Amino acid sequence: MRKNIVAGNWKMNKDLLETKELLLGLKDKLSSFSNVEIIVAPTFTNLYMATEELKQSEIQVAAQNMHQTKSGAYTGEISAGMLKSIGVETVILGHSERRAHFGETDELLASKVNTALQNDMTVIFCFGEELQDRKENAHFAVVENQLKKGLFHIDEVNWKNVILAYEPVWAIGTGETASPEQAQEMHAFIRKTIAQAFGGTIADEVSILYGGSVKPGNAQEIFAKSDVDGGLIGGASLDAESFAAIANAI
Ligand code: 13P
Numbered sequence: 399m400r401k402n403i404v405a406g407n408w409k410m411n412k413d414l415l416e417t418k419e420l421l422l423g424l425k426d427k428l429s430s431f432s433n434v435e436i437i438v439a440p441t442f443t444n445l446y447m448a449t450e451e452l453k454q455s456e457i458q459v460a461a462q463n464m465h466q467t468k469s470g471a472y473t474g475e476i477s478a479g480m481l482k483s484i485g486v487e488t489v490i491l492g493h494s495e496r497r498a499h500f501g502e503t504d505e506l507l508a509s510k511v512n513t514a515l516q517n518d519m520t521v522i523f524c525f526g527e528e529l530q531d532r533k534e535n536a537h538f539a540v541v542e543n544q545l546k547k548g549l550f551h552i553d554e555v556n557w558k559n560v561i562l563a564y565e566p567v568w569a570i571g572t573g574e575t576a577s578p579e580q581a582q583e584m585h586a587f588i589r590k591t592i593a594q595a596f597g598g599t600i601a602d603e604v605s606i607l608y609g610g611s612v613k614p615g616n617a618q619e620i621f622a623k624s625d626v627d628g629g630l631i632g633g634a635s636l637d638a639e640s641f642a643a644i645a646n647a648i
Contacts, residue, residue: 400605402621403561403628404645405437405522406635407462407490407609417444421451423638428457434628434648437522438635439490442476449485460488460522463496466509478517488520490630492548494567504547511549515556522561522630523549524609529568537566541584542591550595557596562606563630564588569610571632578619578626581608585625614640617647 412420417440428436439460440448448459465475481489491510496502502510507523514521525544527537541564549560564584569576576584585606593601608620609630620626628648635641 400603400627402434402648403437403605403607404434404641404648405439405460405490405561405563405607405628405630406641407439407493407630407632408441408636409462409495409632410441411636412440412444414444414447417441418447418451420636420638421448421457424457424641425452425455427638427642428645431456431645434645436645437488445481445486446484458488459486460490460520461486462490462493464489464491464510464514466506466513468513478513478519482517482519487518488522489514490522490524490563492524492544494524494526494565494570498567504544507548508551511552515552515559518559520559520561522563522607524563524565524630526565526567526570526610532566532568537584538587541588545588545591546595554596554600557600557604560604562588562604563609564606565609565630571611573611575611575613575616575620576608578623581620581626582623585623589625612644614643614647617644621648 437458437460439462452459461481464481465472465477469477492507511521525541527540531537531540566576588606589601605627607628607630608626612629612631613634631644
């Protein structure tokens with residue numbers, strides 16, 4: 399049985415005190431949940447505090463990025479080993495904002511994926527087409543290409559440490575959500591593409607999250623689709639009440 403997951407990507411929001419307040423709110427509102435895994439991704443400076451704060455909780459902590467090498471002269475970067483040393487076992491890779499604003503290519507992401515998996519970390523691998531791609535009816539080809547170049551080199555055994563997040567760029571932070579049917583159509587395509595390359599069992603087991611303007615008001619109809627296994631939430635994850643409402647929509 400694949401897992402239902404609701405993850406909050408807090409991006410470059412919330413300072414130390416604000417992060418702590420949000421974590422306390424989430425602990426309070428999500429004290430018991432059984433059918434869903436909850437992950438939060440605060441910014442780097444707040445990760446250690448978050449892992450300490452959530453030690454007795456089932457809420458997991460993820461980083462939003464990491465560097466592909468072990469250590470060295472890479473000013474401003476953070477390694478997998480550093481993350482693991484503070485109890486962070488999960489990392490978001492390939493977010494469209496990393497691809498667009500920081501020039502992260504499929505090749506670079508493939509290398510980051512390798513490093514994360516070699517360090518026994520779980521990867522939340524993000525990908526998704528831009529509006530122009532969809533207008534040109536190229537969205538399936540774009541998504542397939544991102545998946546194949548960034549991820550399809552991994553060994554079969556490593557799929558258990560991979561969570562996918564389909565995030566159409568045109569739906570991120572825009573208030574415009576993919577319809578449940580559009581999400582389902584793409585998620586089914588992604589699962590089929592994985593099945594063709596790695597077999598049906600792996601494809602059935604991998605959780606595919608939808609991301610892009612998920613809110614308490616639309617989460618339930620999106621999550622109800624058979625190939626949508628949860629969400630990667632941006633804006634609506636910055637408030638404990640709305641994130642908890644989304645988690646409860648599973
Ligand atoms: P929004 O939920 O703010 O659209 O952001 C989605 C996202 O980018 C999650 O990674």
